Amino acid sequence: MAQTIIRIKTGLMKEYYRDFSKYAKGRLPEKKVAWVTAFTPVEILEALGISYYYPESYAAVIAASEKEQELLEESDRNGLCSDCCSYSGCFNGCLDLEEGPRGVPPKPDVLIATNNQCNTLPVWWNVLASRYKVPLIVLDYPGEASDTKASLEYVTLQHKELISRMEELSGNRLDLSKLEELTENSRRSVEAWNKVISYLPVKDIKATTLFDDINFLITARCRPETAELYEMMAEETEKLDAADKEKIPLFWLGYPLWYHNDRYLSECLSDFRIAGANYITWWSLDYSGDDVFERLYNAYDRTFLNLKQSSRDRRLSELIKASGAAGAVVLHNKSCKCDFVSARNVALPQVELDIDMIDRRYLDVERAKERIALLKETVCTG
Amino acid sequence: MKILSFSGFVPEQICDTVRFTQYTGDRNISHYCGYASDFISRVLKDDSIDGAVYPRTCDSTRIISSYLSDSGKFHFGISIPPAGAVGADAFLASSFREYKEALEKHFDISIGDDVIRDRAEKIDRRNACIRKLCEERESHSFADHLGAIHGLLEKPLSDREVLPVIRKCDASDRKVFVIGSFLSNIKIAGHIDEAGLTVVGDSLPESGRLASVRPVKPSGDIFLDIARSMLSMRLSPTQDSFRQIMETDMEEIGRSSAKGVIYITQKYCEPYDYLYSIYKDAAAALGVPVLRLQLNDTEDDRKVSLALEAFADTL
Numbered sequence: 001m002a003q004t005i006i007r008i009k010t011g012l013m014k015e016y017y018r019d020f021s022k023y024a025k026g027r028l029p030e031k032k033v034a035w036v037t038a039f040t041p042v043e044i045l046e047a048l049g050i051s052y053y054y055p056e057s058y059a060a061v062i063a064a065s066e067k068e069q070e071l072l073e074e075s076d077r078n079g080l081c082s083d084c085c086s087y088s089g090c091f092n093g094c095l096d097l098e099e100g101p102r103g104v105p106p107k108p109d110v111l112i113a114t115n116n117q118c119n120t121l122p123v124w125w126n127v128l129a130s131r132y133k134v135p136l137i138v139l140d141y142p143g144e145a146s147d148t149k150a151s152l153e154y155v156t157l158q159h160k161e162l163i164s165r166m167e168e169l170s171g172n173r174l175d176l177s178k179l180e181e182l183t184e185n186s187r188r189s190v191e192a193w194n195k196v197i198s199y200l201p202v203k204d205i206k207a208t209t210l211f212d213d214i215n216f217l218i219t220a221r222c223r224p225e226t227a228e229l230y231e232m233m234a235e236e237t238e239k240l241d242a243a244d245k246e247k248i249p250l251f252w253l254g255y256p257l258w259y260h261n262d263r264y265l266s267e268c269l270s271d272f273r274i275a276g277a278n279y280i281t282w283w284s285l286d287y288s289g290d291d292v293f294e295r296l297y298n299a300y301d302r303t304f305l306n307l308k309q310s311s312r313d314r315r316l317s318e319l320i321k322a323s324g325a326a327g328a329v330v331l332h333n334k335s336c337k338c339d340f341v342s343a344r345n346v347a348l349p350q351v352e353l354d355i356d357m358i359d360r361r362y363l364d365v366e367r368a369k370e371r372i373a374l375l376k377e378t379v380c381t382g
Numbered sequence: 383m384k385i386l387s388f389s390g391f392v393p394e395q396i397c398d399t400v401r402f403t404q405y406t407g408d409r410n411i412s413h414y415c416g417y418a419s420d421f422i423s424r425v426l427k428d429d430s431i432d433g434a435v436y437p438r439t440c441d442s443t444r445i446i447s448s449y450l451s452d453s454g455k456f457h458f459g460i461s462i463p464p465a466g467a468v469g470a471d472a473f474l475a476s477s478f479r480e481y482k483e484a485l486e487k488h489f490d491i492s493i494g495d496d497v498i499r500d501r502a503e504k505i506d507r508r509n510a511c512i513r514k515l516c517e518e519r520e521s522h523s524f525a526d527h528l529g530a531i532h533g534l535l536e537k538p539l540s541d542r543e544v545l546p547v548i549r550k551c552d553a554s555d556r557k558v559f560v561i562g563s564f565l566s567n568i569k570i571a572g573h574i575d576e577a578g579l580t581v582v583g584d585s586l587p588e589s590g591r592l593a594s595v596r597p598v599k600p601s602g603d604i605f606l607d608i609a610r611s612m613l614s615m616r617l618s619p620t621q622d623s624f625r626q627i628m629e630t631d632m633e634e635i636g637r638s639s640a641k642g643v644i645y646i647t648q649k650y651c652e653p654y655d656y657l658y659s660i661y662k663d664a665a666a667a668l669g670v671p672v673l674r675l676q677l678n679d680t681e682d683d684r685k686v687s688l689a690l691e692a693f694a695d696t697l
Binding site for chain 1: 413414438439440441442444445447448449451459461463464467468469470472473476477480619620622623624625628649650652653655656657658659660662663
């Protein structure tokens with residue numbers, strides 16, 4: 001089974017990167033290309049045979065390959081100041097220099113941004129639209145704070161408009177049953193992934209694995225292989241040894257540190273084990289609903305960062321309870337203002353660290369060590 | 383009731399609000415734009431404020447409800463659709479209706495459609511006053527121009543239809559265009575005057591953008607009418623169409639023979655930060671230099687005077 005898991009992962013990765021400049025070597029993509037944000041209803045694009053790429057994910061890949069600094073500096077020189085989200089600085093720097101670990105993604109025919117995660121992404125996409133002079137579509141998801149009936153109607157109108165514009169771009173007609181099938185694939189992927197992450201509090205799993213493997217739920221959630229992959233991973237994970245009970249269970253509240261080999265501060269946390277993390281639940285979208293449009297609405301309008309604070313508090317409290325965590329590391333992320341506020345009502349001994357998920361210069365490791373030592377003392381004597 | 387409002391996207395037609403300008407006091411909310419964090423502080427700390435209304439248009443405004451949710455005060459976030467979104471006017475109308483209902487419930491009041499229509503007419507007349515001030519902008523000091531507008535916005539609605547008298551002044555040949563978010567610190571406008579610069583156009587929310595709004599056209603659904611009027615306004619970068627903003631602004635910069643652009647932002651204001659990255663190049667293509675002033679909070683005017691003087695010398 002382990003071989004099959006590797007085979008599926010490799011296959012998905014190979015397909016995703018095949019049109020990046022390092023591998024394409026001048027070959028043009030066969031399909032139309034969209035650049036999308038991480039919570040775009042990609043089931044619609046997949047159904048219409050449009051390739052889609054995630055600049056945010058690629059920024060994470062760049063940071064993981066330790067290439068982010070020169071790219072951040074380049075985009076800063078070109079006017080995108082360092083206060084902006086580092087995903088954008090890193091990715092735009094990659095475009096400016098045409099350099100990245102896998103080259104650059106194929107040029108977009110359309111740019112699609114959503115505001116169900118933050119409002120920075122649509123403005124970043126505006127900058128990309130100015131560079132490539134291609135159509136920009138911004139999908140507006142009002143979120144839980146708005147009246148459900150009105151927002152369902154509004155979001156559905158936008159989804160139908162997106163279909164119509166993507167039909168025109170691709171020259172294909174949407175087969176509604178295909179869209180339903182792909183949405184069901186996404187639901188299955190989420191279900192299987194939830195099973196995988198449910199073992200984190202009780203099994204000997206390194207958080208790194210989950211921070212990395214969620215990538216398939218982000219970039220290929222509606223592919224049948226993804227559900228298959230996660231179902232197998234869940235079976236394998238179940239067979240792992242039990243978690244080390246000597247170590248203090250900890251909740252990681254915020255993004256992975258993409259530039260870090262382990263994606264978290266492993267060097268400061270030798271007495272701890274990560275028993276829970278909110279990031280690995282963000283793509284656990286709710287695909288319930290009476291028809292495919294209601295399913296897409298529920299999935300994409302009610303993303304974690306589009307919920308009311310009270311719902312986020314409730315969701316986090318359930319996750320923390322399920323993890324059995326005795327303390328939390330809360331990340332004050334320069335690049336994500338919307339996420340930090342999620343943690344403001346977490347009632348758990350915690351240490352708050354200033355970081356950036358891409359730019360390593362924001363982290364003071366020595367200070368983090370001191371503060372984590374204090375957290376350990378609080379938890380052990382509390 | 384005294385409700386503090388955050389932006390030009392708040393429908394004043396529904397009830398009186400006080401436009402937030404500045405906050406003086408301890409600041410302990412970081413990483414958000416100074417205007418948003420000062421707004422939150424003022425609502426939380428000022429006992430005379432009964433509530434808050436704000437748009438949900440950027441990352442800094444998205445988090446306002448999280449901070450105010452335990453305050454016990456009225457608070458309402460209005461979702462503003464991106465420019466050109468299909469169904470935007472109907473959805474915005476439904477948000478305005480929700481806002482009205484939330485006010486009625488919280489304050490145990492009733493707001494009739496006739497009251498809203500009457501207020502809409504008054505606001506249209508107020509906006510006509512602002513339009514007139516903008517038409518005459520070149521012959522006034524910028525501080526007087528903005529001061530007059532801020533003065534209008536602070537008055538009760540019934541007193542806002544009288545055009546304030548502003549003393550005339552000579553225009554210099556160092557003409558500039560001003561872009562930025564609400565200029566709460568009027569001292570900045572004074573520094574622009576002192577540097578010998580004449581503002582010939584602007585897209586500030588309270589001036590150039592408010593002057594561009596179309597009157598409310600009665601069609602039977604007052605909320606839809608207000609939504610359509612609001613969406614007709616010159617765009618904010620939070621409405622996700624930089625292309626249209628660039629077209630409008632560059633056309634105005636060329637038409638008004640502006641020799642420079644003053645780009646005023648709050649630190650951590652992403653919409654203006656991202657827009658700047660392409661705006662400066664577009665202005666440069668017209669041969670127009672851009673001075674960026676980045677302010678830390680609603681009271682900040684440090685270093686502004688020197689920067690403006692140096693900029694004026696280059697024009």
